Amino acid sequence: MIAAAEAAIDASAKDDQERARNRARLYAPPKGYGRPATAGERPARTGMSLDEVQAMMASVAAEDAQLNGGRNG
Structure with a gap:
C-alpha cells in the first residue's frame, strides 16, 4: 500500500x-x-x-488446566 501511495504522490x-x-x-x-x-x-x-508476571503465569496455568481438563501432554 505504501508503494501505491508513493506512486500516487509522485504522480x-x-x-x-x-x-x-x-x-x-x-x-x-x-x-x-x-x-x-x-x-x-x-x-x-x-x-x-x-x-505481575507471577500473577499472569498463575492465571495462564489455571486456564490451561481448565481447558485441558487435567490432561497433561
Missing part, C-alpha cells in the same frame, strides 16, 4: 524536489518517536513487575 508532484519532500514526509518517523532523554531523566517504565 501529483510538480518536480523532483517536491517528490523528495513528499517521500521524506511519507517515510518520516511519527512525531515524538525516539525523543532523546535529557540528562538525569529516567526512561519511561515498560514491562511488568515480578509480582
Whole structure:
C-alpha cells in the first residue's frame, strides 16, 4: 500500500524536489518517536513487575488446566 501511495504522490508532484519532500514526509518517523532523554531523566517504565508476571503465569496455568481438563501432554 505504501508503494501505491508513493506512486500516487509522485504522480501529483510538480518536480523532483517536491517528490523528495513528499517521500521524506511519507517515510518520516511519527512525531515524538525516539525523543532523546535529557540528562538525569529516567526512561519511561515498560514491562511488568515480578509480582505481575507471577500473577499472569498463575492465571495462564489455571486456564490451561481448565481447558485441558487435567490432561497433561
